[in-house]
Amino acid sequence: MTTVLVAGATGSLGSLIVKNLLERGAEVRALVRKPSTDKPAAHPNLTLCVGDLADGSDALQRHVDGVEVVVSAVQGGPEVIIDGQRELLRAAERAGVHRMIPSDFSINLFGYGYGINVLSDLRRVFADAFATSTVARTSVAIGAFPEFFLGPVHEVLDPAAGTFSVWGDGMRAIDITTIGDTAAFTAAIALDPTTAGREVHVVGQQLTMLELRNEIEAASGRRWELVRRGTLEDLRAEIARRQFNASSVVEYVALQAQVAMFDGTAALRDVRNADYPDVTPTSVAAYLARRGAAHFAAPQVARQRGEWPTPV
The missing domain is CATH 3.40.50.720 (NAD(P)-binding Rossmann-like Domain)
Structure with a gap:
């Protein structure tokens, strides 16, 4: 043992x-x-x-x-x-x-x-x-935890405004695991x-941001307006702007993770799911149908200023 x-x-x-x-x-x-x-x-x-x-x-x-x-x-x-x-x-x-x-x-x-x-x-x-x-x-x-990636800190999903925000073209596959x-x-x-x-x-599912939006619309039964926030160079400029004015890493660290996800440098390599066949990953659709449905409602409790966040 x-x-x-x-x-x-x-x-x-x-x-x-x-x-x-x-x-x-x-x-x-x-x-x-x-x-x-x-x-x-x-x-x-x-x-x-x-x-x-x-x-x-x-x-x-x-x-x-x-x-x-x-x-x-x-x-x-x-x-x-x-x-x-x-x-x-x-x-x-x-x-x-x-x-x-x-x-x-x-x-x-x-x-x-x-x-x-x-x-x-x-x-x-x-x-x-x-x-x-x-x-x-x-x-x-x-990859990214959907529990955090779809929460307020990543600024992707805004339930109040009904928007889904994307930097870049949204066409590169990203890695998501619960x-x-x-x-x-x-x-x-x-x-x-x-x-x-x-x-x-190892990974739960790989899908593009546009595919993720489709899954969210199917699970929530509502339309989420696609907001294109700019190119990846625009994203890097926004991070630099926030870093200059920030009082906490929480204000920009999620966007730092998104840069590496969306330009491909943070992509998983040599995924080894097959080495662990008894682990059946949860699809994004299944996650959204259960615990993930909370993302469609009121925002989660705001993170305390100065608190170090979970990686992604």
């Missing part, structure tokens, strides 16, 4: 990774900041480990002793993605952990250079720590030793 530690185990993604690992028969240690009402449900193969990445590698080591794979689903700024995960990696090294899946779970972060996307930059800086590590890195790329499917794939990848030292790209 493989023993896996999951950091960020009570988050929207981490909690589902824990669930999927348990369903696959793994022994799971869930790293949680403190016992709380949102802690994972009791399970004979689940151990709750109270701790925080900020505790440092010495304190974290007791949680990873005897662990074969570490999965990180934490979110935050550089103090979490770089500093915190680095402490977890150091603890894993001393404990003899074989592999670690860092908290990437986004578009193809390594398809483009530094300076394009601030969230990608944080993850690439942490990835460099594996160059001299005894722990093998497995990075999971899934949080639930990402968790299912991640659990399978965590238990697959052949992924050591590799990038693993």
Whole structure:
């Protein structure tokens, strides 16, 4: 039985990774900041480990002793993605952990250079720590989460105005994978030793922005006016304008992700869904028919100013 530690185990993604690992028969240690009402449900193969990445590698080591794979689903700024995960990696090294899946779970972060996307930059800086590590890195790329891509931060869907906005021609296919499917794939990848030292790209569905609009119209039963906001060069100019005036990365980071998605540099390569045939991805239509229908109604709660967002 493989023993896996999951950091960020009570988050929207981490909690589902824990669930999927348990369903696959793994022994799971869930790293949680403190016992709380949102802690994972009791399970004979689940151990709750109270701790925080900020505790440092010495304190974290007791949680990873005897662990074969570490999965990180934490979110935050550089103090979490770089500093915190680095402490977890150091603890894993001393404990003899074989592999670690860092908290990437986004578009193809390594398809483009530094300076394009601030969230990608944080993850690439942490990835460099594996160059001299005894722990093998497995990075999971899934494209965009529809839960966030169709939310207010990406400015694609505006339920109040009834509009669907596109930068560029909208004809390039983009990668979309639900949080639930990402968790299912991640659990399978965590238990697959052949992924050591590799990038693993998996996807729910690939479709163009114009095809996405068609799916939204079919699911919602209403027309969404297509708004062409400009070329990709116009998009880059808008990002630069916002960066100059921004008080928070939230004001422009979603558009940074869209640039890389729409110009193709963030596209997934060598998609390996076939390696995990027991994971059946959710189509965009199926997502919109269920939980995704919430996107058609009132806007979600606004993100707090200064809060570091989820990658995509």
